[in-house]
Amino acid sequence: GLHWYDHWSTIILYQGDFIPNRPYQSDDGVVHSQAPGLSGEAWLRGPLILSWESICETGAHARHGHASNVVIHEFAHKLDMLRDGANGAPPMHPDMRPGEWHHTFSAAWDRLSSDWEHHRPLPLDEYALTNPAEFFAVCSETFFEAPHKMKKHMPEVYRLLCQFYRQDPNANNAAQ
Structure with missing residues (x-):
């Protein structure tokens, strides 16, 4: 429910x-004075930026x-930060x-890493391989934006996200 978002406003x-406005280390190890442009960011005990x-x-x-949806992605981070x-x-x-x-998310991460x-071909954007938090957020984007793709390629992750989000977007899309 919406009460999961009660701790920030x-x-x-x-x-x-x-x-x-913070330093950023690129993949080649060079530290730059500021990070590249971002489309979204969620802060622990802070704002959501879009x-x-x-x-x-x-x-x-x-x-x-x-699939891509910065709103879903950043709100998923806020849910993830609750624990x-x-x-x-x-x-x-x-x-x-x-x-x-x-177990399910770790196995899916391992399969995605191996495929990469x-x-x-990956069923998710490769940004999901950045770390487990990004994996959850990118899975959440795909769950809502391309549920048929997630259900086909990652059925166990899809099933758990149905339980977590308390809905089945693939069933909603099929009914339309």
Whole structure:
């Protein structure tokens, strides 16, 4: 329910991508004085920041042929942060088993990593491989924006996200 979002109240909306005022280390190890532009960011015990331009560029195939939705992504981070910070393990409902979540998401992460290393097509944007928190957020984007794709390629993750979000978006799309 919406009460899961009770612990914060601020959304900052920029017209386009925003540049955080903090150092950034690129993949080559070089530290830059500021990070590249971002489309969204969720702060632990702080605001949610979004780019309006990125919000307008969402959809099932918006990011390199993969689902993209910065609003879903950042709100998923806020849910994830409710238990032990952003780590890909949001608080479970009483009828869910945290061990099953960990096992299923870890196995899916391993499969996705292997597919990426072997240059096989990915069902999610490769940004999901950044860390477990991003994996959960990108899975959440795909769950809502391309549920048929997630159900086909990651059925166990899809099933757990149906339990977590208390809905089945694939069934909703099929009814239309």
